[in-house]
Every structure is written in structure tokens, then in C-alpha cells.
Amino acid sequence: MKYVDEFRDPEQAKVLLREIEELASQVDVGSNRPLCIMEVCGGHTHSIFKYGIENLLPKNIELVHGPGCPVCVLPMGRVDDCVALAETPGVIFCTFGDAMRVPGSKKSLMQAKAEGADVRMVYSPLDALELARRHPDREVVFFGLGFETTMPSTALTVLQAEQESIENFSLFCNHITIIPTIKAILDSPDLQIDGFLGPGHVSMVIGTAPYDFISAHYNRPLVVAGFEPLDILQSLWMLLKQMVEGRTEVENQYGRIVPKDGNAQALGAVSQVFELREFFEWRGLGSIDHSGVQIREEYVRFDAEKKFSVPDIKIADPKSCQCGEVLKGVIKPWDCKVFGRACTPETPLGALMVSSEGACAAYYQYGRLDLKTMAENSDVAEESADQGARSVA
């Protein structure tokens, strides 16, 4: 595939990996622990597992899979609210696909759908608006979810609904912001993160300046990274280079997508429609100040939380779950007491097991590998190539 394959070239990867190993050997974080680098974004987590990048890195680099999967950090109480909205008579509840399976305290949206709620999977908030146009006799609720990446499209959809005076459309807003969350992680006393891979698609909207405090106040380097495997390797290389040279800066590896100042139009739409909430509840991390947005008073008639009665009951995370510690990088997924036993992708207890971007699900699905036995079989690539592999692309 053009413009994609270029970023997946194994030959270039080898060169980068050699240099990464070389650089990593020059960095000493002390106390005999590995170098910990957090990829904030779930998209990175997904790529890292999909391409098996973790196994390629030198042993003294440890990747910590951060909180940037909006599905994973959604607290149970909010899922219950979704289910309540979806079960309201007359409502068509529209959601992105991967939120379907997130467990609420009683059921997931998928279970609610099976029991008769009209839950539709959409790919864009505009699909939900189209449903509202087509079903004027129904109330269409869009489940707005995600970081700054998806916020602008939701904001623009609300503005479009206003312009067309579509009254049967509303938004259940669960959009969250990344910066306060990174700050909360940095403020955590058990923090052991030496550097960050910054979220590329969030930065496409907000630019790179909002991260400046990380280098200025917390003395950690951050590199805004793209999502292809070479992007990730190059970003790791840039982080290590900073560490070796004793710099802590915000750098942008994803320049082909991320402008320094972000996208003014997108930011304009976001601030026109949304304002910061005082606080927002995160699964595993608890309540974080100013980490979510809500609909401004001017657009309140599109706010599903006001239009319908939403239970809004806080549900504590299951006690056995250690999602929070995994999110902060304090423990690895397999260190959690319920990982792979009570908590599996089939019956997830914690949200990190639900989405393929969640660290636990990624480890469960992609990571359970006995590397030693596999290494013994490593000749398959050459053999298959001999037997006439054909490229159809």
C-alpha cells in the first residue's frame, strides 16, 4: 500500500534498532532498573503489539502502556449511563464499535442491544446525525467518546445539528483531554517513567506546545510519534538521543501530520461547543481535575445528560482489578491478580481487557509467547519465501 508500506520497511527497522541498542547502552537511569518509556496513546500500544515491536527492542528498554485508550478509561458508571440511555423508549443509541463490549455494572451495550435496545454502531458522529434526519420520530443519542482526536468531529456535528435545527439529536459527551492526565501520572508518587511517546493524532489537533510543561517542569523528554512501526522506532531513537545528550525537550517526529500549533479550525469548533468539566472520573485512575469536557450552555439542548434522566451513579472499579497500576506503569498486565484468569477478553473485568488498544487485551492476544521455543523455529520466513511467496498487492 502506497504511503504506508514505506513506514513498515524491515530493512530500515534493522538500522534503527541497531542504533537504538547502541544509544540505550549509553543511558543509565540507575538502580539497576530498565529504561521506562510510556506510550501515552492506545493507538501506539496497538501498533507495538501488532508488529511485535516489543520483542525487537533491547532488554533494557521497557515500554509502559499508558492511559490513552478512551474506551479503557471509561468508568463503569458511565457505561451504565449509556445503557440507561440506550434502553430509554424511542432512543436510537449510536456508538463507535469498540465501546460495545465495555462492561457496565450490570451489562454492556452489546448485551443491552441483545435485550432489545436500539444500539447502532457508527463510524462517525455524522452517521448519527443522518439517522436523526431519517428518523424524525425517534431520539438519536450519539455517544461521544475519545480524546482531542475525535472531539472536533463531535463538535462540528453539534454545530451542524444546530444549523439544521435538528432537535432529535443529542450527544452523551464523554470526551476527555490528555494533558491533565499526563500531569496526573507525572504527579503520582510511584512514577517511574523516563520519557514519553506523545500521541500523534491528539497532537494533530492540539499541536505540540501543550506538552512543554513536561520538559520544563518534570524534566522528561517527549516525542510526538506517528503510528507506523518505523514512526515508533524513530521516536524511540529520538527520545534516547535526547537522554544521551542530556536534553529534555518536546520534539515532533510526526511532522507529516502534526503542525506545531495544531489545527486552528478544529480547536475553534471544540472551544465553541465544549468547556472543561471541573473533574472527570477515569477508570483505574480515579477523578482527575479538568480532564473532561461538557457541552456549553448555548448548546445545552443537544446535551443528552440534560435532555434525558441519566442515573449518573459512581460505581467503584472491581476490587480485584489493578487497571490503575497497569495504567501508571507500576505493574505489568500479567502481574495483575486476575489477568488471564477471571479477566479475559471474553469476560473482561477491567477495561484494559476490552479494547484491542488496552494493554491487558494486547498482552493477552498478542503477547503470550514463549520466545525461546519460537526462536528455534525462526527459519520459516526464508522457507516460505523460497516456496514462491507472491506479492499480490
Next chain:
Amino acid sequence: MNEMSKKATSDRTRRRGKVNVDKVTLAHGAGGKAMRDLIDDAFLDAFGEPDDGVLEDQARLLMSDLSAQGDRLALTTDSFVVDPLFFPGGNIGTLAVAGTVNDLAVSGAKPLYLTCGMIIEEGLPVETLRRVARSMQETAEKAGVRIITGDTKVVHHGAADKLFINTAGIGVIPEGLDISSANAKPGDVVIVNGVLGDHGAAILNARGDLALEADIESDCGPLNGLIDAIINICPEVRSIRDATRGGIASVLNEVAEDSRVGVLLNEQSIPMRAEVTGVCEILGLDPLYLANEGKIVVVVPGDMSDAVLQAMRTHEDGQDSVVIGKICEAPAGTVVMETLFGGRRVVDMLVGEQLPRIC
């Protein structure tokens, strides 16, 4: 043909009925003349009459005909509920025949006879039924099987979605063949007969709610001819599976589990159309889990690999056949893929439906 049926054929005077309305109504499922007309018009017209011309409540098969062809019967059933009914590369009828034929053929059986159960939502255009039935017959002829009995039900609007089809099939397994997903052994190789994911991507695309403009056709079609060619050259073939729902990932996980072996895939050699990888890239789907309707995953002993590949590539349904991996001892029960990028990852069984990621 026995004496009785010869007589019946010669005495046959019944004229076939015709449906004179555009849409199927509940009357067409009520068992009376309207139903008989629908069966005549849509189904018998396509499938042909029974040998003896008499429509009994069951088809009758000669045991001696069957036992002459092998020592075991293979029996399978499958229901088809695809939406939309028509899509680039085929329709629900093509699928209903090819799917069941392939389920028989992967056991090594020679597929012989199919049944056809139709559940029709009232209001379906009669012409749609005629088209579907004609496609079923065309596919059956291509596969060399006959549709010999059936059932028609019409349900209220909303009780079914347009048209559901169930086909059951029987075939005969020749003596001595033992093809099973429990037979894979370390040292075997894994072959597929061409590009993967076309059917799944074509259906996603044909639903139209994604507003993508990709030119992808379903690969649906009967594969018994290709499977014949494989068995001819390599009767000791270990396992053949058609990679339908759940894609090659699910099939290979079953082989790994049933044979207690590891499967090591090489991502670079997995053949896929650029359009299909593109659709997956945009939607956040993994093509290894996309459905195929004309692709088989074949496990053969390593030393037969070249011969089987050559035989497959000379068949029209196997021109793009390629080795995609091999069977190893460990980790037993697991499928591992060497990624394009040189890393490794587990290719697990799909948990539920494949859900697109949001960002």
C-alpha cells in the same frame, strides 16, 4: 433409475405453475396452490424436476449409488443470512451452494446432493427469488452437485430479514482418506489458494454505510475441483479447512488446538489485495479474521509442498496458491506470526465480532 420412476416420468402430465404477482405474500407459504406455484416458478424452474417427476416429501437416494463411491457419508448443514442479498461477486444463492459444497469437500468427500430450505420475509420480490434460485443452480452445476429437496416458509414482515437460506449436503468420502484438523504434524507446511479477505471486505463495502469506493469482489465459489486436484497429487494431505467466518486466523487456531501443534505464519507471504488491506487499514480491522468464501487453508507434509503447490496453481481456483507458514512443535495450540516488520505476535482466536477501533 428403478421401474417405478421410469413409469412416473413417462406419465407426467402436470403443468408447472406460475406466480403472477410481484411480491411474495404469506399465502405463498400456506401449503396451497400459491405455494406450489411459487415452488414451480422459482425453484423447480431452476433446479429441475426430480428424476421421477413426482414431488414427494423427501428425496430418495439409492444406497448402492452412494456406497459405490466410498465408505463413509459426509453430512453437513449451513444457514445463510447475508445482508445484502446481492453483492459484487455473488449473492446469497451462490454462497448457500458453495458454502455447503465446500464444507463437504474439505473432508475429502465428493459432494453429491444438497437440500434447500428457504425462509422468506413477506414482501420479497418474486424476481429476487428467481434470481437467487438460478444462481444456486449455476453454482450447483459448476460443483457437479444436485439440489434434490427443499422447503419454503414465508414469515411476517420483520420476522426475518428478506431471505434466509439453509442448505444441507451429503457427500461420500472415498476409502482410505483421513483429512482432519487433528492431523497436522511438525514439519508440515500451510498453503492457501489465493488472496485473503475478499468476501469479508466485499460485504462490508456492499453494505454501503461506510461510503468507501473500493472495487472488491467476493471470492465465493465451490472448491471441490481444486480439492480433488490436491487429493489426487497428495492423498496424505493432513488437513483442509475453508476459511469462512473468522478468517484464516480462526481456522489455524483450530488446527493448532486439535493437532496440539504450533503454527508459525509469515506475514510477508500472506497474499492480500491492496484494496482489502486498505479497507482494513481504514476501518481498523485485522484481515486475518476477515471471511473468505472461496479460500482453503491446506496443511500438507513438508516434502509434498512443491507438488501440491504446482497442482493447485494449475487449477483455476488456485492460481495464486502460496505457502504462508509451517507447523512446528511448540508452542502447542498457538498460532504465531512473524510480522512484516520482523517481530512476532500471537494470532489469537477472535473473541466476539471484530469491532473497529475508534482512533
